[in-house]
Amino acid sequence: MQNVIDFIKANRGRYENELIEFLKIPSVSAQSARKSDCLRAARFLESQFQSMGFDVSLRPTGGNPVVLARWHHAPGKPTVLIYGHYDVQPEDPIDEWNSPPFDPQIRDGNLYARGATDDKGQSFAHVKAVEALLAETGALPLNVTFLIEGEEEIHSANLPHFIHENKEELAADFGVVSDSSQYGPGVPAITYALRGIVGEEIRVDGPDRDLHSGVFGGAVQNPCNALARIIASFHDGEGRVAIPGFYDDVLDLEAWEREAFAALPSDEEDLKKSLGVPELAGEPGYTPLERRWARPTLDVNGLFGGYQGEGSKTIIPAWAGAKITMRLVPNQDPATIHRLFEEHLRRVTPPSVKVTLKKGGGGNGPVLVPRDARFMKEAVRALELGFGAKPVFVREGGSIPIVLNFSQELGIDVLLIGFGLPDDNLHSPNEKFNLADFNRAIQTSAWLLHLCGE
Amino acid sequence: MQNVIDFIKANRGRYENELIEFLKIPSVSAQSARKSDCLRAARFLESQFQSMGFDVSLRPTGGNPVVLARWHHAPGKPTVLIYGHYDVQPEDPIDEWNSPPFDPQIRDGNLYARGATDDKGQSFAHVKAVEALLAETGALPLNVTFLIEGEEEIHSANLPHFIHENKEELAADFGVVSDSSQYGPGVPAITYALRGIVGEEIRVDGPDRDLHSGVFGGAVQNPCNALARIIASFHDGEGRVAIPGFYDDVLDLEAWEREAFAALPSDEEDLKKSLGVPELAGEPGYTPLERRWARPTLDVNGLFGGYQGEGSKTIIPAWAGAKITMRLVPNQDPATIHRLFEEHLRRVTPPSVKVTLKKGGGGNGPVLVPRDARFMKEAVRALELGFGAKPVFVREGGSIPIVLNFSQELGIDVLLIGFGLPDDNLHSPNEKFNLADFNRAIQTSAWLLHLCGE
Numbered sequence: 001m002q003n004v005i006d007f008i009k010a011n012r013g014r015y016e017n018e019l020i021e022f023l024k025i026p027s028v029s030a031q032s033a034r035k036s037d038c039l040r041a042a043r044f045l046e047s048q049f050q051s052m053g054f055d056v057s058l059r060p061t062g063g064n065p066v067v068l069a070r071w072h073h074a075p076g077k078p079t080v081l082i083y084g085h086y087d088v089q090p091e092d093p094i095d096e097w098n099s100p101p102f103d104p105q106i107r108d109g110n111l112y113a114r115g116a117t118d119d120k121g122q123s124f125a126h127v128k129a130v131e132a133l134l135a136e137t138g139a140l141p142l143n144v145t146f147l148i149e150g151e152e153e154i155h156s157a158n159l160p161h162f163i164h165e166n167k168e169e170l171a172a173d174f175g176v177v178s179d180s181s182q183y184g185p186g187v188p189a190i191t192y193a194l195r196g197i198v199g200e201e202i203r204v205d206g207p208d209r210d211l212h213s214g215v216f217g218g219a220v221q222n223p224c225n226a227l228a229r230i231i232a233s234f235h236d237g238e239g240r241v242a243i244p245g246f247y248d249d250v251l252d253l254e255a256w257e258r259e260a261f262a263a264l265p266s267d268e269e270d271l272k273k274s275l276g277v278p279e280l281a282g283e284p285g286y287t288p289l290e291r292r293w294a295r296p297t298l299d300v301n302g303l304f305g306g307y308q309g310e311g312s313k314t315i316i317p318a319w320a321g322a323k324i325t326m327r328l329v330p331n332q333d334p335a336t337i338h339r340l341f342e343e344h345l346r347r348v349t350p351p352s353v354k355v356t357l358k359k360g361g362g363g364n365g366p367v368l369v370p371r372d373a374r375f376m377k378e379a380v381r382a383l384e385l386g387f388g389a390k391p392v393f394v395r396e397g398g399s400i401p402i403v404l405n406f407s408q409e410l411g412i413d414v415l416l417i418g419f420g421l422p423d424d425n426l427h428s429p430n431e432k433f434n435l436a437d438f439n440r441a442i443q444t445s446a447w448l449l450h451l452c453g454e
Numbered sequence: 455m456q457n458v459i460d461f462i463k464a465n466r467g468r469y470e471n472e473l474i475e476f477l478k479i480p481s482v483s484a485q486s487a488r489k490s491d492c493l494r495a496a497r498f499l500e501s502q503f504q505s506m507g508f509d510v511s512l513r514p515t516g517g518n519p520v521v522l523a524r525w526h527h528a529p530g531k532p533t534v535l536i537y538g539h540y541d542v543q544p545e546d547p548i549d550e551w552n553s554p555p556f557d558p559q560i561r562d563g564n565l566y567a568r569g570a571t572d573d574k575g576q577s578f579a580h581v582k583a584v585e586a587l588l589a590e591t592g593a594l595p596l597n598v599t600f601l602i603e604g605e606e607e608i609h610s611a612n613l614p615h616f617i618h619e620n621k622e623e624l625a626a627d628f629g630v631v632s633d634s635s636q637y638g639p640g641v642p643a644i645t646y647a648l649r650g651i652v653g654e655e656i657r658v659d660g661p662d663r664d665l666h667s668g669v670f671g672g673a674v675q676n677p678c679n680a681l682a683r684i685i686a687s688f689h690d691g692e693g694r695v696a697i698p699g700f701y702d703d704v705l706d707l708e709a710w711e712r713e714a715f716a717a718l719p720s721d722e723e724d725l726k727k728s729l730g731v732p733e734l735a736g737e738p739g740y741t742p743l744e745r746r747w748a749r750p751t752l753d754v755n756g757l758f759g760g761y762q763g764e765g766s767k768t769i770i771p772a773w774a775g776a777k778i779t780m781r782l783v784p785n786q787d788p789a790t791i792h793r794l795f796e797e798h799l800r801r802v803t804p805p806s807v808k809v810t811l812k813k814g815g816g817g818n819g820p821v822l823v824p825r826d827a828r829f830m831k832e833a834v835r836a837l838e839l840g841f842g843a844k845p846v847f848v849r850e851g852g853s854i855p856i857v858l859n860f861s862q863e864l865g866i867d868v869l870l871i872g873f874g875l876p877d878d879n880l881h882s883p884n885e886k887f888n889l890a891d892f893n894r895a896i897q898t899s900a901w902l903l904h905l906c907g908e
Contacts, residue, residue, distance in 0.1 A: 030765030090767055096663060154765055195668060199766050208730025209550060212881040213753045214649060214852025217781050218745035219725070221735035224754035224776070228685035235679065271673070276662025281675035281806035291672035299667045300678035301769050306756035307777060311484030311608055312653050313544055314779050315755050315881050322678070323761060325768050327671050352735035398668025427666040427769050 003136045008442045015128050022120050023104045023113040029087035029154045038064040038150045041086040052131055061158035064150030072143040077453050079143035081172035084123025085152035088115035089427045096429035109435055116433035117420035122178040129445030141453025156401040163409045174375050175406045180396045180418030188383040191416035193395040196328035198337050198363035203321045205354040210315040221352035224305040227320040233348045234298050239283050241298050243344040251330045253294050261289050293395035297327045334363030364401040373413035378451040386444025455904055458590045462896045469582050476574050477558045477567040483541035483608045492518040492604045495540040506585055515612035518604030526597040531907050533597035535626035538577025539606035542569035543881045550883035563889055570887035571874035576632040583899030595907025610855040617863045628829050629860050634850045634872030642837040645870035647849040650782035652791050652817035657775045659808040664769040675806035678759040681774040687802045688752050693737050695752050697798040705784045707748050715743050747849035751781045788817030818855040827867035832905040840898025
């Protein structure tokens, strides 16, 4: 293995240049105008796998293709399914980027670009690890299947069907997903729980056109005011979600978890400062870490109505809208939460407006990975070897939609090994990936495959 | 006068073509990119007055110029100050126009264009009336000053200063403003009260960048949610404005007013239908007409924050904002209301966000014109002759910022004579002006000048 690790260190510059090429492709899955860019990103990966001798194909779905790449020449050895995604979040607000989101630039040892960490950089680390193993040893220590999709940022709408239809081909002994992060610099982590998500979009319609707010103001419900009132009704005055039944199925944190979280290095002042907020906020009775990892939320992601241009326009707008996501924790069920949301919405809608609920991007359930899952010990050791520090066990506030699906359809546990950092600005302007961590990630992946193949 | 009226009827086609030319100019004062269009609109009027032999000039202000045109060759006769504005509201939402807002088109006897009624069409009627009087009689029956400004839709920010500086030149015995409307088709009206207005713009800042709603959701205040909560706090659950002190100075409607309003033809079902709303709404204890004419309001004119594009973006937005106007009634004071608004805002802002209040377009007070104002009787008679029906006395929910200023600075009462119709879609897509009313308006103006000069 020393040769493999030396190879990975020696090729650091080339790996970075290849990642830069990958990041230049604006594969934003939420925007239909960039469908061809998504295809380009898939093709980029396809040619990577081709040159390594993988059996690779772009597999059609109802949306962007899945890159499926297999190297199954280790009979008697276990099979790993490595998942990643080549699509990225939209880049706006574009003005707030210090360098263009799709023109990757290196500053202070970090690579800045949309998708740098989420998830091009992290998934590419596994690609480069198998490349190094093949280059130095001529083979892989176990059977490897890569499944890299192009719709994670739009809730993987087509992937569950694809997995269901290709169960045999995807059969594996365990899964690996690197779409989370370290706990902090020098504190690698294995994630054992993920929050789920439900997306909603509300539209409030009032008058059939914008009205003069002087002529009609007072006699007509203003859709912006009505929407604000509806949104306000989603929380109580202290920060709890106020939708009746919302917390009914929430699994309480166990005592050991609260203790373990409390033992983690965590500084509320630092968090405040790093986010630039005057105060933290949230549900009473829980620490900020508990709120982010193990408590459900309701956030407005977008709000719109009426005149947004320069100066003023004295109207009662015809309509207003909001995009909303709720983060779910074990054992909340997306369908149940959607129903409760809808029932609440009907209850609080005044008769003077019409409210339409268009289910946004669908939803997916939360995840809990057992601490004794297969190869968990090897993952711990690989991170220790790759990063030079024992990993901690953490939860994660975000969703990786497909993890639940892997366990349900393929019967495997998934090891969630994150290589990014909490301040990598994923989904924000100035997304980045630390390039030293990128190289450590490649080493970690090589160690993991090696240890699991022993 | 019969010759004058015949002339007005005979020239109907030409008047309409000239108005169409005027309406083609997109003189949107709220948008700085259209400053030159505002100047073009002013120049259009200047050349109209030049060709009639008026002493006319474009007078500079801190913003768009004032068109000041005087014909003062009737010694011993009273002087009328006729006010109008050549600027118009922004045209968006542009998609909802059935024909382009600045390419005027005639359908079913109506002329459709931004500014058709507010206020190019209505003020142009007075211009054409003096033209007809001069053409048929060689002189005007009284001294006439036109003051046509270019910033009414942005709250006439520079006009008060202009009036103050040019008091002598603007001296008059009474004012005439046509920037309101008839009560309904065939029911001409004189307006004796106007609501005032105060504009505000709120910005709520949370984290210093958009955050991943999974990673940070629950521990950070969401600016969109916070803004919604703030906006919801502006009203109680029944539709009253809930800002403490907001109603303290409101002059109650007198018994005769409530009776007179109740006697007007008014149909709530028709109003609902014409506005396309499922139900009317508003302050308990008042009829829809009373709410629109004589009760103060608070309306969100624009609402914005986070991701508004296609699909979803799972963020906690860095900030959110709202444009708000409050309509005031006698005797509310704009400065007091602004202060109460600000105090309320400070009280309801949670410590987890920063709220900035940027005073939008300033404000102006409400107006009450005495029923026995000078030349009120002549105005009643002129409308009767021009429209063939006795006018009713009404209030108006909108603001004409400068009317209060005329009475305070020049010591004159202003006759508010509206030629438009309530469904003319002013400030909305598909603004229109009935062309038969346009001609009746020119006749009415000629009659008014004639009667006041007798």
